[in-house]
Amino acid sequence: MxxxxxxxxxxxxxxxxxxxxxxxxxxxxxxxxxxxxxxxSYPGISFYRLLVISLHTxxxxxxxxxxxxxxxxxxxxxxxxSTMIILGEGVLRVFRVYVRRGESRGEWDLMVVQTFSKHTVxxxxxxxxxxxxxxxxxxxxxxxxxxxxxxxxxxxxxxxxGPNICQVQADMTTQATLEAARCQEANLIILTSGNDxxxxxxxxxxxxxxxxxxxxxxxxxxxxASLMDLSTKPNVHFFSPYEQxxxxxxxxxxxxxxxxxxxx
Numbered sequence: 001m002x003x004x005x006x007x008x009x010x011x012x013x014x015x016x017x018x019x020x021x022x023x024x025x026x027x028x029x030x031x032x033x034x035x036x037x038x039x040x041s042y043p044g045i046s047f048y049r050l051l052v053i054s055l056h057t058x059x060x061x062x063x064x065x066x067x068x069x070x071x072x073x074x075x076x077x078x079x080x081x082s083t084m085i086i087l088g089e090g091v092l093r094v095f096r097v098y099v100r101r102g103e104s105r106g107e108w109d110l111m112v113v114q115t116f117s118k119h120t121v122x123x124x125x126x127x128x129x130x131x132x133x134x135x136x137x138x139x140x141x142x143x144x145x146x147x148x149x150x151x152x153x154x155x156x157x158x159x160x161x162g163p164n165i166c167q168v169q170a171d172m173t174t175q176a177t178l179e180a181a182r183c184q185e186a187n188l189i190i191l192t193s194g195n196d197x198x199x200x201x202x203x204x205x206x207x208x209x210x211x212x213x214x215x216x217x218x219x220x221x222x223x224x225a226s227l228m229d230l231s232t233k234p235n236v237h238f239f240s241p242y243e244q245x246x247x248x249x250x251x252x253x254x255x256x257x258x259x260x261x262x263x264x
Contacts, residue, residue, distance in 0.1 A: 014094055017111050021090030028082055029054040032075055041067040058083040109166035110180060117185040119144035123172040123202055124193025125154050128241055146181045148172045173201045184209045190216045
């Protein structure tokens with residue numbers, strides 16, 4: 001991704017995060033201007049100028065025109081307070097996260113993930129999850145990938161970076177975490193925790209969020225797959241890395257032995 005494309009993407013992420021705050025702020029200014037026009041607080045002043053007065057009042061800037069009645073005084077108190085709540089809690093926080101995105105990626109990654117769709121989610125990034133993440137990124141560097149794990153700085157630990165791979169640092173078994181990782185919009189979801197119970201619990205919730213995604217669930221005990229009805233869920237797959245590794249190893253051993261003439 002070029003610098004220009006990356007800057008445009010970051011701009012879209014920021015706008016996506018703050019558009020509601022900006023909309024509320026603009027609506028507040030318009031309401032204040034309409035109220036002043038309706039009440040006649042500033043006789044003979046155009047609506048455009050009343051809008052400017054509202055903005056100046058909200059930002060605690062001096063207003064040259066002298067208003068009539070109690071409304072200008074009331075707005076002089078309400079508008080700045082409302083502005084602090086709307087912009088201070090929303091817009092300024094988002095810009096702070098954007099400026100510090102290189103130091104602490106947690107909050108920024110949560111914002112970036114909200115722009116992902118048809119992506120891959122890997123939950124429980126142990127040894128297997130790491131290997132899968134590396135293989136997926138190597139096969140397609142442009143693939144959008146979200147790692148879900150409670151441990152921080154997984155991307156640094158894995159040596160992975162880029163605008164299309166993020167981490168959601170949270171418990172993979174909670175609905176809020178799976179929604180934050182946008183599992184509802186993902187194409188592929190891989191549950192690779194070392195705990196079968198975690199994988200099954202997350203699997204049930206993911207299937208509820210996104211019944212069309214391809215879901216792969218790691219199980220040490222393959223018999224636990226019976227807890228989910230595979231006959232009606234062809235997009236849900238269970239796998240045991242130990243069984244698959246054993247099958248592959250035995251196949252290689254058998255082939256090698258046969259070729260060397262030592263097979264009995």
